[in-house]
Amino acid sequence: MTKKIVFTGGGSAGHVTPNLALIDQLKDWDITYIGSKNGIEKNLVQGHGIAYRAISSGKLRRYFDMKNFKDPFKVLAGVMQAYLILKKIKPDVIFSKGGFVSVPVVIGGWLNRIPVYIHESDITPGLANRIAIKFATKLFVTFEEAAAHLPKDKVEYTGAPIRDVLLKGDRNKGLQFLGFHSDKPVLLIMGGSLGAKKINEVVRESLPELLKKYQIVHLCGKGNVDTKLTETTGYNQYEYVDKELPDVMAASSIILSRAGSNAIFEFLALKKPMILIPLPLRASRGDQILNADSFKKKELCEVMENDSLTSEELQKTIDNVYKNRYDYIDRMTAAQNATHGIKNILSNLNEI
Template sequence: MKIVVSGGGTGGHIYPALALIRMIKMKHPDTSFLYIGTEKGLESKLVVREDIPFKSIDITGFRRSVSFENVKTIMRFLKGVNECKKMLKEFQPDVVIGTGGYVCGPVVYAAAKMNIPTIVHEQNSVPGLTNKFLSKYVNKVAICFEEAKAYFPEQKTVLTGNPRASEVIEASGVGVLEKYGFRTGRKTVLIFGGSRGARPINDAVTGALKDLASRQYQVLYVTGEVHYEQVSNMLNTIEKPENVAVEPFIHNMPDVLAACDLVVARAGATTLAELTALGIPSILIPSPYVTNNHQEKNARSLTDREAAVLLLEKDLTSGLLMKELDAILMNDLRLSKMKEESARLGIRDAADRLYAVMAELTKKGGHSS
């Protein structure tokens, strides 16, 4: 099978695409891929690093306010469609999948107009503008949250989950905690605010360090590289608790997750896919700075099923964070119940599900809408 993949802008769109490619390559090594993105986006670095054939187009997203820039965006879109048609004609894909971000617009639209089977993959519970637009033209819309069904044509929508989940289930937490000076057999919580960190989460954690020192559980606290120096300087003025390890960034995140009993994090779609795939309970602090407040809606899909606890950033304090940590980690029955509910929500075979959708479309051949 020959597959064109497109996704860009943020890691939330790119990492699921890369996970899908890796999983398909592992199980179907004769598959060929072409990734279409933008040179300015993060995908140009991440995709090339994976040794995946990469081509780029020049495209920007629509501004939500009235702006002359939107006229330029329309012109770039039309030009991008023409460029994509040439790329698709040359590569001759069996199927095209977009994983989100404005770069998918011209790529998937061009494929649909050429009667090439098409899929969009929506990671969040509330879809972005591009995927809502493309849903009118594609054969299938793959979703990760049941709540997303309401935004798409029912007959096209299929629940597949996030391919990132298919990768993390291979992770092993054996021997990971010892690298941070921790003891095995002791409950462990991981706290992080994304790759860049989050100041409100950092403030809550640093304010709670004295209380954490008296707890039986241990804390792996990831500041984000931007905030690490500031936090380190603060730690130099106090006695850092022996049960707390502080890191700027975690490179082997799946293995670390697999070793933890509880996670405190934002509510990005990829993070939630990883947590539920591994059956890990969480305290979720959604970023309030995202489109359509989708992180809070993502989080509620877990909290409504008691797999997680929701803390809004505006309410976050050191005291409230400690209260919730204690309420979960010092109550074995509740911790066990949350683990069960988290695992119940996990879709561990997401990559296989997506590949099955692709295979079915290629059997039918051509565009159906």
């Protein structure tokens, strides 16, 4: 009999792409995805040809907003909708990647007595997962350090689920797509799907010096392309790169990025020396700071502070990491077990 699984998670690409990485490996399963009506997960999932069911969802906020009075009712409506969908589907298991839309699904699964597996990417759980953990059967974690913040009887360290497609990038295709040559190293700059204003500004200020040593591909976020620099030789700007990203990453010698968990474990899997500039506390709950600190302690990266970022320090750090790139690659090679999340999670799912 074909096993059935329901995936959930949304609100950002980071709550969806690990699910898609797993879905690509579950060829013999009957798969349904439950997400929000208008979230990013809808387009990402439907692009994979997976059955998608939308429910009502309310955002979970840590700050005062008038919507906080309305959204609990949306969450309750979502719980009822999820409960009825799950009652009809009767899946063998629910797999949640977090985000506010996952809470109604996890509760609906618990009410239906369906096993709920949650994957937490960060060292400390976000608000949605803090609520959902109470209803979970198992909790998979990316960082070994996460176990200290979670119920010991539910936690299992699996590492990060890495998208298989990222491991199949072609360096030559990447160089061809970028119009770059192989005589100068490629510096890839990623500020997340929305970009990063501070990083963009300092990188562009540093271009005259950086371009003497590196070819630069800059993923700067929607609306952040600087038209005055579009003809700059050796500097390519994109709001976002999708299908070509594995090839672009394969062509890159060094990466400058924010410190989202999914991204940094992908760099680790690809053995790309990295410089991380985590989101500051005023713009986040501090998860990226903890992620970056963990990698720094293991000597897998260099870390710079967003608010004190300067052109001079950026150039110096990039040059230092590139100079010592083989040392970073050696340490990344020794840490590859942390990128085997797909295999470890599949092992658990296959036991159901």
